[in-house]
Amino acid sequence: MTTPRTVLVTGGNRGIGFAIAQQFLADGHRVAVTARSGQGPEGALTVHAEMTDSASIDAAFTQIEQELGAVEVVVANAGITKDTLLMRMSDDDFTSVLDTNLGGAFRVVKRASKGMLKARFGRIVLISSVVGLYGGAGQANYASSKSGLVGFARSITRELGARGITANVVAPGFIETDMTAVLPEAQQAEYKKSIPAGRFGTTDDVARAVTWLASDDAAYISGAVIPVDGGLGMGH
């Protein structure tokens, strides 16, 4: 049994974030999620936050601190895609994905680090993607944002590692969520052929890796990239 913590999962109203929040709750933690719409799982505190806006993130943290205590575990999960070929990618397609996926993680982690430094304890988990290291045609914006998280986690590890704070990256492959449901069926079948496990992952597959990285058992793991991709990205 791991020590109960105050946990924040961004984008916890659906998909992978919802499953991560559920798993933390099942393991006995105090859980808050951010959402722009809808709610997190039953038992979690849902707070409103926009990842591109530091003031909104600050207000969300203040509310969580008042209701659940200082955030000890932060999972930066909120993210978007705006896939299109490079020649057609507008400046806004590029910067909005970077600002949400990488900028959002930066804002959330920076705000969380205040309390973590004070407590001399923290667990930071950043949700990247196999595409961050593998690349993806039509995903120059998304892949850049996701590989940026690796440099970010490793810099935090060097900066804050001596203060009881770990920072790791989880890199999911294809996971059954709204994000992948929009892919044409033929494309889904094609992708499955290239996954050694022969299937897409479930949100629970990702959630278990995240809760383990946040647990007492993972105290000496930092700056790591943990793939949850059925072997798709092996060797990266």
Ligand code: NDP
């Ligand atoms: P979903 O599209 O199902 O959910 C995305 C979440 O991010 C929602 O909660 C959404 O909130 C939130 N979000 C998006 N933009 C913002 C913003 N500007 N401010 C605040 N919240 C925002 O995604 P998944 O569950 O599929 O993915 C979760 C994470 O996992 C993402 O970072 C994604 O890149 C990554 N990932 C997903 C994979 C997959 O196969 N599904 C594979 C690899 C990585 P709202 O509902 O309010 O819009």
